[in-house]
Amino acid sequence: MVDTKVTLSGWELDNPVIPASGTFGYGKEFAELYDINILGTFSFKGTTVEPRFGNPTPRIAECPAGIINSIGLQNPGMEHVISEELPEMKKYFGKKVIANLGGANIDEYARLAEAFGKEEQVGILEINVSCPNVKDGGMAHGTSCENVYNIVKRLKSVTEKPVYMKLTPNVTDIVSVAKACEDGGADGISLINTMTGMRVDLKSKKPVVANKIAGYSGKGVFPVALRMVYQVYEAVKIPIIGMGGVSCAEDVVEMMLAGASAVGVGTANLINPYASKEIVEALPAVMEKYGINSLKDIIGGAHNG
């Protein structure tokens, strides 16, 4: 029997597979298809203080090895999520969940962290300082070491829950941003969010997505995400949830060898709603194939020697 268990800030997960925020809603659509309790956990749809409709449509365009999206953090808002979605989620998900939170400014981040920090169902606060599709906040925070430092510091003063900073790859030096998070007191790092990209329609000769520029995700970003996880692992001591284009159990193992303690599965869920389930189920066989007894033992393994 291989051991798929991993630990994030003292929280033991049955396996490292975590559907990534924005690709799994609040879990309900997937719980209709399979028992989502087989997952390590999942990160729910990025939630803001006020409800948001998001950006105009079209919001999605296809790319050769992925998609670009410009949803713009559509969500029903903090109060609704706490009063409606979390109790509903309890019916189909018995584990703790990762709360993905997006603020327009540091005060909003603090309000969100304070509110979700009180929720017993929440295991980790994943702070979205990396959304490329919103005007206020989002990626603007995550591209500045000073901003991420100040945000973490503030959040750590309002909540006891582990704070993981979800970072954008759209920076010159991902390592310095990750270090600033650690210096500010972050308990972990999630990376990567989407890379900015765009498509132009040859018939209309206009950008396909209404917002023109969008976030690229899917298989194509995997090597970039892997590289960033590898670099950040060398620079920080806090755990990393690695994500970006992960589509199969082999990708999970590769991401962990690069330095991830757990692994997000994102866009793959949208193409195949059973993707995360299939990855969880395929993991033991892949581990056996590569002579891995315990996943905990391979974290950062690619750095040895």
Next chain:
Amino acid sequence: MERIFPKVTGNAKIAENTYEMRLSGDFSSITAPGQFVNFAVEGCYLRRPISVCDVENGILTVVYKTVGKGTEIMSRIRPGETMDVLSGLGNGYDVGAGGKRPLLIGGGAGVPPMYMLCKALVRAGARPVAVLGFNSRNEVFYEDEFKAAGAETHVTTVDGSYGIKGYVTDVIGKLDYTYFYACGPEAMFKAVEKTVKSDGEYSFEERMGCGFGACMGCSCKTKYGSKRICKDGPVLKRGEIIW
């Protein structure tokens, strides 16, 4: 929703840039006309959502236009091949709302879902009237099928090369009906909305990510809050739409 792997039994061109594909499998997840299926297409990252034209005796029929790379690839699929399909997506039309004389309005690629709806309405005891709009003679399809299904059928072409010259709205204005169902381009919807005199429902199209409600890629605003075209739609009631 269900993920299934049905076998293609036919894929033939039936009009200009228009193909009819038949697949054999268990389509019990399709419970209402107006729902859609989402095809994985070799060489494309995203699936291709296509409306259900008919389901009978374990055979799914879809009629699609080749409008881009995905549907071009689909048009070359041969009988015997297996498809990866998410089946039974979306809400579908409310057959019970149609009354004695429901009006079916289909424009171009919006015609196919009207066919299954037509059959369901006839089975429910209604006498539907169908108005099918196309650009030109070579794009016309399914006129005989609607007639055989029991609908009084009118065909319009914009250039007048077949049927009545003009738009679906040129015919609708002269008809009596109890309720309407429409599927087609949004420009047609806007003209229909100015013409129709009854309650009804519209089926919308939008670029989708997942097709089952997870990604929020196809959201729209309605009078009763935001809805996902793929999950809460594609059919919206006339009274909830913000034009």
